[in-house]
Amino acid sequence: MSENSRNLSSPNKVTSGIFLTILAGFSFAFTGFIANNLVDNGRPGIIVGFYECLFGLILVMGVNIRQIPGRPRTTRLALFWIALAAVGFATAFGSFYTALSRIDYSVGAPILGAVPLVSYVVVLFVLRGQERITFRSLLGALLVVIGVGIIGTTS
């Protein structure tokens, strides 16, 4: 079996990935709703983000504790990308929660719908040769962004 064919995902694996992502989307929507409530009551967005990460770390460590002894080795390159990703996420949480104290959640959430476009642009540079952007995936992403844009500008 070639290296490429070993790396391919089965349709079932992709479907389960899509299902997990949809569940994640609902979770994020609820989080934004709660964050909006907290910052509207005078809590600084950065402090909300800090405590959210603190409890998140405790919970994730608790969920993954059994996997730690047998975890595969992490490369130095992976650590570099992890650090970059963390900076991106910290910037996102801090700035979005701070933004919610100035704008409504119904205005801010649709703007975040443009995240796929940013991801696609970054994919062109960072994941070249590892993930492919097909015409249909680009069309689908564009429709999602247009839909989100319509909601954002008319809500």
Place this chain on the structure above:
Amino acid sequence: MELGIALTLLATLGWGAGDVFARKAMFGASPSIVLSSMIAISMVSLGIVGLFLEGAAAFGKIDLRFLGLVLLMGALTWVTGNLLYFHGMKRAGVIIAAPILGAVPLPAIGLAIVFGNEQPNAWVILGAALIVLGITILVTDRKRMLQ
């Protein structure tokens, strides 16, 4: 441009780029390790920025309601949110997963209707329809992605 909008756009850049960087990291580490390390670094980063912008006292102004809600947020964002998303991204790829997550405004509007008693107008329904169509195209493209 209003500062709130500018900050939200900055968040969009952070999330969009962070997703791809995390996916890149997964070629050399498991999603669980990527996530745990990322949360720890994000927490320290937000803590340092919070100290500078809000002062140490802001970290102490907490009550039970606040603790309960951020605990729920921690679970929703990092356990059922990012953990599921990272496993989803590992299985389906960022090209498919990212746009699906971009449809978060749909459940957000649902929450506004259910808990905020808001009524969506025709434009919101049109936007939602386009989002659903876009996701349908992405989902039905998954076999092509495997070629």
